[in-house]
Amino acid sequence: MMAETPEKKKKEAIPRQKMPEQEARIRARNFEEVPFGYPAELAKLEASRCLQCKKPACVAGCPVSIDIPSFIWMVLQDDFLGAARKLKEMNTLPAVCGRVCPQEDQCEKMCILGKKGEPVAIGRLERFAADHERNHGQFVMPPKAPPTGKKVAVVGSGPAGLTVAGDLIKKGHQVTIFEALHKAGGVLVYGIPEFRLPKAIVQAEVDYLEKVGVEIKTDRVLGQIATVDELMANGYDAVFLGTGAGLPTFMNIPGENLNGVYSANEYLTRSNLMKAYLFPQYDTPIARGKNVAVLGGGNVAMDSARTAIRLGAENVYIVYRRSKKELPARIEEVHHAEEEGIQFHFLTLPVKILGNDDGWITGMECQRMELGEPDSSGRRRPLPIPGSEFQMGIDLLIVAIGTGANPLIQSTTPDLQTNKWGYIVADPETGATSKKGVYAGGDIVTGSATVILAMGAGRKAADAIHKYLMG
Amino acid sequence: MFPIVETRVLASAVKQFKVLAPEIARKRQPGQFIVLRTHEEGERIPLTIADADPDEGTITLIFQEVGKSTAHLGTLSKGDSLLDLIGPLGHPTHIEKFGTVACIGGGIGIAPVYPIAKGMRLAENRVLSIVGARTKNLLILEEEMGKVSDFLRVCTDDGSYGYHGFVSDALQDLLDQGTHIDLVVAIGPVPMMRVVCNLTKTRNLKTVVSLNPIMVDATGMCGACRVSVGGRTRFVCVDGPEFDGHEVNFAELVKRQRAYLPQEKQSLEAFQHAGGACGGGKR
Numbered sequence: 159m160m161a162e163t164p165e166k167k168k169k170e171a172i173p174r175q176k177m178p179e180q181e182a183r184i185r186a187r188n189f190e191e192v193p194f195g196y197p198a199e200l201a202k203l204e205a206s207r208c209l210q211c212k213k214p215a216c217v218a219g220c221p222v223s224i225d226i227p228s229f230i231w232m233v234l235q236d237d238f239l240g241a242a243r244k245l246k247e248m249n250t251l252p253a254v255c256g257r258v259c260p261q262e263d264q265c266e267k268m269c270i271l272g273k274k275g276e277p278v279a280i281g282r283l284e285r286f287a288a289d290h291e292r293n294h295g296q297f298v299m300p301p302k303a304p305p306t307g308k309k310v311a312v313v314g315s316g317p318a319g320l321t322v323a324g325d326l327i328k329k330g331h332q333v334t335i336f337e338a339l340h341k342a343g344g345v346l347v348y349g350i351p352e353f354r355l356p357k358a359i360v361q362a363e364v365d366y367l368e369k370v371g372v373e374i375k376t377d378r379v380l381g382q383i384a385t386v387d388e389l390m391a392n393g394y395d396a397v398f399l400g401t402g403a404g405l406p407t408f409m410n411i412p413g414e415n416l417n418g419v420y421s422a423n424e425y426l427t428r429s430n431l432m433k434a435y436l437f438p439q440y441d442t443p444i445a446r447g448k449n450v451a452v453l454g455g456g457n458v459a460m461d462s463a464r465t466a467i468r469l470g471a472e473n474v475y476i477v478y479r480r481s482k483k484e485l486p487a488r489i490e491e492v493h494h495a496e497e498e499g500i501q502f503h504f505l506t507l508p509v510k511i512l513g514n515d516d517g518w519i520t521g522m523e524c525q526r527m528e529l530g531e532p533d534s535s536g537r538r539r540p541l542p543i544p545g546s547e548f549q550m551g552i553d554l555l556i557v558a559i560g561t562g563a564n565p566l567i568q569s570t571t572p573d574l575q576t577n578k579w580g581y582i583v584a585d586p587e588t589g590a591t592s593k594k595g596v597y598a599g600g601d602i603v604t605g606s607a608t609v610i611l612a613m614g615a616g617r618k619a620a621d622a623i624h625k626y627l628m629g
Numbered sequence: 630m631f632p633i634v635e636t637r638v639l640a641s642a643v644k645q646f647k648v649l650a651p652e653i654a655r656k657r658q659p660g661q662f663i664v665l666r667t668h669e670e671g672e673r674i675p676l677t678i679a680d681a682d683p684d685e686g687t688i689t690l691i692f693q694e695v696g697k698s699t700a701h702l703g704t705l706s707k708g709d710s711l712l713d714l715i716g717p718l719g720h721p722t723h724i725e726k727f728g729t730v731a732c733i734g735g736g737i738g739i740a741p742v743y744p745i746a747k748g749m750r751l752a753e754n755r756v757l758s759i760v761g762a763r764t765k766n767l768l769i770l771e772e773e774m775g776k777v778s779d780f781l782r783v784c785t786d787d788g789s790y791g792y793h794g795f796v797s798d799a800l801q802d803l804l805d806q807g808t809h810i811d812l813v814v815a816i817g818p819v820p821m822m823r824v825v826c827n828l829t830k831t832r833n834l835k836t837v838v839s840l841n842p843i844m845v846d847a848t849g850m851c852g853a854c855r856v857s858v859g860g861r862t863r864f865v866c867v868d869g870p871e872f873d874g875h876e877v878n879f880a881e882l883v884k885r886q887r888a889y890l891p892q893e894k895q896s897l898e899a900f901q902h903a904g905g906a907c908g909g910g911k912r
Contacts, residue, residue, distance in 0.1 A: 338715070338846075338848050339846060339848075340666060340673070340712075340713040340715070348846075348850075376713070377713050377714060377715040378715075379715060379716070379718065379848055382656070382716070382717055382718060383652055383653070383656055383716070383717070384652075384656075404848075404849065404850040405849055405850070406850070406851065406852045408852070408862065410862075414862065415855055415856070415857060415862060415881055415885065417884060417885060417887075417888040418888075421851060421852040423850055423851045423852065424845060424851035424852055424853050427845055427846060427850065427851050428845060428851075431846075432672070432673070432845065433670070437892065437896075438892075438895055438896050438899055439670060440670045441670055441671050441672040441697060441698055441896060442672045442673075442845070443889045443892035443893070443896075445888070445889075516884065516887075517881065517884025517885065517887075517888075564848070564849050564850065564867075565849075565867075566848070566849065566867065
């Protein structure tokens with residue numbers, strides 16, 4: 159029992175270390191990353207809080223089963239590069255996960271220290287080790303199995319695809335990634351803003367995969383330039399589909415096609431992928447609103463709202479039909495948004511978007527809601543309060559209420575089974591689809607989820623593909 | 630990188646590039662488009678594939694220099710390369726033996742009409758083509774259209790060449806003369822497509838239009854190109870680019886096309902001020 163040893167008492171006395179970060183007032187006007195990351199001393203102090211449990215619960219909470227106590231121990235021993243290598247054994251993208259994983263629902267949720275006080279800041283330590291390696295380490299070719307002569311096509315270069323590629327290349331297979339956009343990284347590049355995940359970090363991870371031998375073909379829209387069957391006919395022994403849930407959802411209310419109404423995908427793609435926040439240095443424009451509303455309460459809504467404030471908005475409102483308790487966004491993101499002055503309108507549902515003769519948005523009509531009985535998602539169902547309609551004056555609206563499956567691959571692969579929402583049906587343990595040699599994972603199977611869950615699915619699919627190829 | 634192997638000036642501010650892109654050349658069908666980028670800081674520009682030669686591995690792109698991005702594209706010459714070229718995108722034109730097909734192109738819209746007329750002719754349709762431009766020196770592809778058409782009428786708004794009037798007037802003449810037409814394909818500026826559709830609607834004559842809204846990714850991801858068709862929101866990039874012209878809300882399309890006019894003006898002026906040299910440079 160570790161419960162009441164003096165050792166544990168001592169560790170509880172050290173508080174969870176905060177990461178130094180840009181002051182809210184300043185950062186709300188720039189696109190640089192919010193936290194600076196731990197300096198080495200803080201990282202070691204935080205690492206010293208870890209109890210080094212014999213049966214670490216945190217590992218069970220990690221979708222890719224990182225040996226968390228070991229990497230933290232290495233941080234404590236000043237072996238920062240060793241810590242990074244330990245992370246990379248199980249996680250292709252530690253610098254990314256250290257930033258965007260919902261640790262509070264995963265590894266940190268399971269940490270014993272969290273029972274009485276605050277859990278070890280595992281995510282911050284992961285970020286520290288990965289950043290240290292990127293900034294100070296030299297490229298070391300990881301051990302690779304001898305070439306198998308097998309070729310795998312990975313469709314989509316988001317978290318799932320990058321993980322599959324990273325795993326299979328080490329197992330000796332030839333791997334080609336096909337990416338539709340002009341840059342690899344998927345949602346890490348087009349979706350998550352610079353201030354939360356600097357693009358140079360994603361690029362470094364992509365560069366690493368290329369150095370290890372993964373071939374990356376950008377500008378290839380699969381389903382158009384080639385079908386899955388054509389890939390198989392052209393020498394690929396297996397195909398992994400990690401195309402994500404990229405189709406934006408709108409509310410289907412009047413006025414949604416007015417100018418100044420964006421899907422979050424469009425708003426964030428303009429800003430992140432096309433760097434419209436640097437217009438006119440970059441050519442792609444973006445509408446800058448004074449009074450901006452963002453519909454939805456997830457991380458994408460927070461990213462959109464925080465982008466809008468950085469683009470100079472005076473007022474940015476998150477409009478969410480449930481209450482604060484039901485917000486699906488990470489607590490940290492909600493907290494950052496609040497600090498930056500984002501205003502929250504809970505229990506509010508837009509019913510109509512208002513515009514002028516030029517086709518530009520001028521406002522929206524909303525309805526107040528109250529919470530009823532829990533629905534199928536387990537969250538209390540929002541119900542409109544009759545007669546509660548009111549108008550909000552806004553000049554930009556960003557719709558961040560979720561995404562669906564892009565049908566391009568499925569519609570050109572007739573024997574690929576999909577469910578009623580258009581997502582690909584795949585075995586949760588192996589990623590195997592209804593089509594022989596074709597695997598799928600990430601959002602295109604589950605619908606919108608997290609980076610780390612997509613990576614977990616990629617890991618399982620890579621193992622299954624390896625077995626399939628060698629069996 | 631996608632090398633430009635041939636450039637031609639077709640009309641004032643209208644240029645034609647042949648670009649080496651063997652994969653796309655093999656795959657593309659009439660009605661489909663590509664997206665290109667010229668340099669790292671550049672926009673993603675959607676352009677119809679006007680023609681392709683699978684043996685040579687080239688595709689033909691035709692564009693009018695209207696804003697900064699197309700003006701910059703126009704500064705490229707043979708031997709230069711496009712940074713990115715993505716395609717083919719969108720659904721191909723539905724081509725079959727309809728009987729008599731009227732192919733109508735206005736201005737730069739003649740470029741997307743050309744491969745469709747060619748495809749319709751190959752499918753043994755009788756192709757009646759009407760092409761028009763504001764004035765003679767803006768007219769493109771007259772000879773090419775002539776080769777793939779059973780009948781060609783050339784119009785200019787100002788009467789400087791051919792039929793004096795709009796393409797819709799020429800179509801009206803044909804219909805008034807009792808010419809039987811089974812299908813109309815009309816591509817050009819929105820006002821032109823709207824007028825043609827109004828005319829054919831009264832005669833219950835099926836009319837296909839190809840739309841060119843603002844796009845970003847052009848793969849169905851962003852919804853910038855959404856348009857109302859028959860009261861439903863559709864994405865032009867993945868649901869189109871062709872739709873039943875009688876169902877399209879053209880008024881909305883025009884407004885959406887104008888969404889970034891101030892920024893486009895700002896970009897173009899800065900570009901012209903810099904003497905047409907691009908800040909990003911060719912890479």
